[in-house]
Amino acid sequence: MPELHLLSPAGFRAAGVYAGIKTKHQPDVGLLLCDRPATAAAVFTTNKVFAAPVKVGRAHVKAGKLRGVVVNAGNANACTGKQGERDALRMCEIAASVAKCKKKEILPSSTGIIGHLLPMPKLERGIVEAGQYLGDSLEHANLFAAAILTTDLKRKAAATSFKIGKKTVTLAGVCKGSGMIGPRMSLAGPHATMLAYLTTDAAIAAPVLRKLLEASSDNSFNAVTVDDHTSTNDTACILASGASGAKVSSPKDVKTFATALDEVCRSLAYQIAADGEGATKVVAVTVRNAKTEAAAKAMARAIANSPLVKCATHGNDPNWGRIVSAAGLAGVPFDPDKCQLTLQGTIVFRAGRPITFDPNAVSESMKTPEVKVDLDCRAGKGTATIWTCDLSKDYVTINADYHT
C-alpha cells in the first residue's frame, strides 16, 4: 500500500513554493485546494491579540464550506491593524482566482514574526505561482507541509484510513509548531502559532465536523506546550471533500470518524512537542485519578510548563520534588499525602514521603526520546496527558536572537 499523505483523500491538490518571505530559500507559501466545495470546520487561538488572518478565517469558515487554504510562513500578519486585514483578504482573493471560487471560501493563515506588514508583491506572486504547481502527489503534500514551517526542524504529517460501511475513507493532516506553543484553541477564540490542516474524503455535516474537531483539538493540539505562550495565529482547519461517497452520520460512523481524527491530531501534536525549539526529548506528563479531568489537566500543564522540571529532564536529573511542587501550584485540589509519583516507571514519591531509589539508574532511564512522568492523585477519576519537551541551551540561542 502506498504511503498515505495529506493529498491521499480524494479531491485535494496542493503546492508549496518559495516567494522570498523567509530569509532561507525554503518554501514559504502554501496552497491547499479542494476540487469541490468542502465541508469545513476550524478552531482558532483564544489569545485576545489575534492576527488578521485569524479574524478573516473565523468569518470565512462560519458557513461551514470552504474551497481551500492559503498560508505563508515568515511573517505572522499580527498586530498589523486594518492594513493587515486587507492583506489577509487579498491573499484569499488571489487564491480564489486560482480555485475559481469566492474569496470567502478560502481560509488564510500566516506564521512568523509579529508586527510587520506582509510583503504583498512577493506574496501575491507566490500564491499565483503556487496555483501553477498544484498536484496531489506525496511530493506536493511535502512541499505544502514545508511551506508552513518556521523554526521547525522537521515536516509534520499523519494519516489514516478506515471503513465507513463498505467504503474506504482517508483522513490526513500536516502541521507546524516549534516555538510560541501553548495552544488553547476553540471554535470561538484565539491561542500559540501552531497551524494544522486536515483533509478527508468523507462526507460529513459541518456542525458535526466542528464538534469533532474541537473535541480532538482539546486532547491533542491543546495538550501540547513548548513555552506556554499562546500565539496570535493558532489555527487548525479540516476540509471534508465527500469524494469517497462515504456518508458519516450514524452515531457508529461518527464514532469511527472521531477515533481516526483523534489519532491523526494526536500524532501531529506529538510531533510538535518532539520538534519544540531546542528539544532533545519529549516529556509526557500524565496526571491520573485527580478529582476532575480539569484538575488533572491543570496539574499536568503546571508540571509541563515548569522551567525547573524541563531543565531537570534535559539534564536527566530525577529531581522529582520539582514535579510534585509544580502539581501543588496549579491552583486545584491536590493532596500530596495521597499521591504517588512515577518517573520512567520508577516510583519516587508515595504518601507524602520519598521512596528510596537508585538515582543513577533513574537518571540513566531518562536518557531516552520520551520521558514519562506519571502522577497518580488517588482522589477521583480525572486523567489527562500533556506533552512538552525539555529546556536546553539551544532554546535560549534560538530565541535570544530571532529578530535582529
Next chain:
Amino acid sequence: MPELHLLSPAGFRAAGVYAGIKTKHQPDVGLLLCDRPATAAAVFTTNKVFAAPVKVGRAHVKAGKLRGVVVNAGNANACTGKQGERDALRMCEIAASVAKCKKKEILPSSTGIIGHLLPMPKLERGIVEAGQYLGDSLEHANLFAAAILTTDLKRKAAATSFKIGKKTVTLAGVCKGSGMIGPRMSLAGPHATMLAYLTTDAAIAAPVLRKLLEASSDNSFNAVTVDDHTSTNDTACILASGASGAKVSSPKDVKTFATALDEVCRSLAYQIAADGEGATKVVAVTVRNAKTEAAAKAMARAIANSPLVKCATHGNDPNWGRIVSAAGLAGVPFDPDKCQLTLQGTIVFRAGRPITFDPNAVSESMKTPEVKVDLDCRAGKGTATIWTCDLSKDYVTINADYHT
C-alpha cells in the same frame, strides 16, 4: 551614620554557621533571636504542597508572638512526611533552648532540595553552635544573611529608619531567592523558595503587623518571578521588638510604618529578580491603565513569565510582538487596538499597529542592568509592576544539573 542592617533595630542578635548541609563550605544554619517576646507576623506559600517548616511556622506565628527564627539552607524539608514535621519541631526546640523560651515561640524555615530528610545530627550541632556565636554587629547580620542562601550569588539586605513622634524606629530585612521564584504568599497559604526576615524595634500590635506585611508582600515579594514556580517553602516573617519605645498605632504612624515596610520589602524583592538564576539583567514590566489592578497584574505576570520575552530581553532583541501577544494570553480583557507599548522609552506599538523605530538603537538601549517594558492599556485605572530577569543559557546549566 553607620550602615543600617538586620540587627540595627534594638533587641536582636543573630548568627550564621556552617553545619555541613551545603556541599560548599558556606554558612547554612542561621539563628535570629529577639531578647524579649516580639510581636510577629508571617506570610507563607500558597502551594498545595508545602514544607514541614511552613506547617509548623504557620502554627507558631498564630499567637502573634515569637522570640526568633531558626533556618537552614541546602535541604527544604519538603515532601518528608511526619518525620519532616518532627524534624522542624526539633529545630525549634533546640533554638528555644538557646533563647530560653518555648519551642512554639520559634519559627523554623528550610530551603534547598525537596524530598530528603534533614541531616539532624549535623543540624542540631549547627543550631547549638549558632547559639554560641550570637551578636548584633553587621558581620553577624551578614553571616545570617549568607546562611539562608542556596543558588543565590549575592546576599540580599535592606534597611531604613524613620521617626515616630520623637523616637527613631529602624526597620531592616534580609532575604534569599534565585530559583523556584514565583511567590504568591498569603497569611493563609503556600508559593517559590524565597525567604525573608524582617526586624524592627517599633512597638506594633500583631493584627496590624499582619495586615501590613500581607499588603507589602503583595507589591514586593509576590511581584517577583524568576521561573513562576511557586515554592513549597516561601516565607516572609517580621519581628517587632518594641525596644525603641515608639508605639505605632495612630493611622498616621501606621502609614509611616507601612511606607517604610514597603520600601524595605520592595528593595529586597528587586534584589531577588536581579540575582535570579542565570540573570544578566532585571526586566521591569509595568502594565498601566488596565481595567482593574488585578487585570494589570495578570498581564504583567504573563509578559514577565514568557520564555520568549525573557530570551528576547537576554539577546537585546526588541521583539515586541512577543510582549503584546503575552498580554493577550493573560485571560483578562485587553484591546490591542487601544494600547501603547514602550520599550526602554521608545514607543514600538500603538493603536493596533507597529510604529517605525530604529531596531538597532532600541537593541542598544536594552544593554543595561534594567530593561523597562511599559504597556499602557488606556482602558481603566489598574496599574501593576512585576519584576523578572532575562533567560540565559546559564539558567539551563544551573537547573539541568542541580541534583545529581
